[in-house]
Amino acid sequence: MLTNNHISGALALAPLREQVLKRAEPGSRVVVNLSGVQKLSGLDAAALLRLVIEGKEKGIEVRFSGLSAEARQAFTGLDASLLEHAATPTESLSPIEEVGEQTLDLLATARRLLEMIGEITYWFFIAPWHGKGVKWERTGEQIVKIGLDGVPIVSFLSFLIGAVLALNAASQLRQFGASIYIANLVGVSMTREMAPLLTAIIAAGRSGSAITAELGTMVVSEEIDAMRTMALSPGRFLLLPRVLALLCAVPCLTVLSNLAGIFGGYWVGVIVLGLGSRNYLQQTSQALLISDLVTGMVKSTMFALLIGLVSCYRGFYVHGGAEGVGTNTTASVVTSIVLCILADAVFTTIFFYFD
Numbered sequence: 001m002l003t004n005n006h007i008s009g010a011l012a013l014a015p016l017r018e019q020v021l022k023r024a025e026p027g028s029r030v031v032v033n034l035s036g037v038q039k040l041s042g043l044d045a046a047a048l049l050r051l052v053i054e055g056k057e058k059g060i061e062v063r064f065s066g067l068s069a070e071a072r073q074a075f076t077g078l079d080a081s082l083l084e085h086a087a088t089p090t091e092s093l094s095p096i097e098e099v100g101e102q103t104l105d106l107l108a109t110a111r112r113l114l115e116m117i118g119e120i121t122y123w124f125f126i127a128p129w130h131g132k133g134v135k136w137e138r139t140g141e142q143i144v145k146i147g148l149d150g151v152p153i154v155s156f157l158s159f160l161i162g163a164v165l166a167l168n169a170a171s172q173l174r175q176f177g178a179s180i181y182i183a184n185l186v187g188v189s190m191t192r193e194m195a196p197l198l199t200a201i202i203a204a205g206r207s208g209s210a211i212t213a214e215l216g217t218m219v220v221s222e223e224i225d226a227m228r229t230m231a232l233s234p235g236r237f238l239l240l241p242r243v244l245a246l247l248c249a250v251p252c253l254t255v256l257s258n259l260a261g262i263f264g265g266y267w268v269g270v271i272v273l274g275l276g277s278r279n280y281l282q283q284t285s286q287a288l289l290i291s292d293l294v295t296g297m298v299k300s301t302m303f304a305l306l307i308g309l310v311s312c313y314r315g316f317y318v319h320g321g322a323e324g325v326g327t328n329t330t331a332s333v334v335t336s337i338v339l340c341i342l343a344d345a346v347f348t349t350i351f352f353y354f355d
Helices: 013-023 042-057 069-073 095-130 136-146 148-176 179-220 223-229 234-272 277-287 290-316 321-354
Strands: 029-033 061-065
Touching (some): 095 234, 095 290, 136 148, 148 179, 179 321
16 A cells, blocks of 8 residues: 655646556555745645645545745635535535525524624623723724714715705695795604614715625634634624724714705705795704604614624624635625615604604
8 A cells, every 4th residue: 555655856736646646545645745846836736735635535645745935825825615626516405405404504693693792792791890891992993984984975975865855855845835844854854764874874885894804804814713812802802892883983973964964955945945044944943853863863873783793793704715705795785784774664663653
């Protein structure tokens, strides 16, 4: 039985496969000596990993020796699962088996999500009593990224939305001589619906995607594993600061969106339609109630929590290297927006029956 086979000299992949896979017997161990190879390209490294996989399929253990430091770097970041044969037949599942597999995947996702929520809850509510407080400096950095840096885009888009609402309302209301009620429509629409939802969509697309990409990159580069090795909790240093930052920044941005949207309606009503500044402001103040503001802030807080959990979860459970980071980032934005709209519909229905 062949137990040791040394191949020296420059790398020649076709002859190498011929010697390793066709001459070795199943159950043997082959050691490929690459001491004469100073540098490997990414394709060479991928071909060598394919050699290991093909040998494993035939019952041959393939190992490499004599790799230089430069040659070892070529293997960094390669995912062996990507090198498997594309033509490998896959077992077809029956419809019942597919439903069962999807159910198990859903349960596994729910379990991981609950574990992440439990970790965040522990570090926020329990750990401070044991002398391990929240990392407020990291939270502050995230608040600046999410909140302060998002002020221009939120203000600009909210102003335009308020102006568009006013123009659309004017085309209908002035037929009945009720143009002044544009102030009511813009004020109530912005505070109850448009400002929280618009801010959430911007936060999901701008900040949620950044959180997912950042955490996903850390997972792929094994930085999170290194943190655990050094007894540093990712929940305390990475997850909690980002969720807290969203919970602080998104409601504040919603207040700013309210003001910018109402000002957009004011600009159209006063400058374009000539309704009069005092009349418009008075009508707005009479139309708005405390319940309108509370409704919008409750929605905004829930949206922030959903965006934080989804973006952190998607980033924390990335698989498949750089491609997985991109896939999960896209999924994070889509999932966050869909969940925010669903939550908005639920809260709107609840508040409708309570009013």
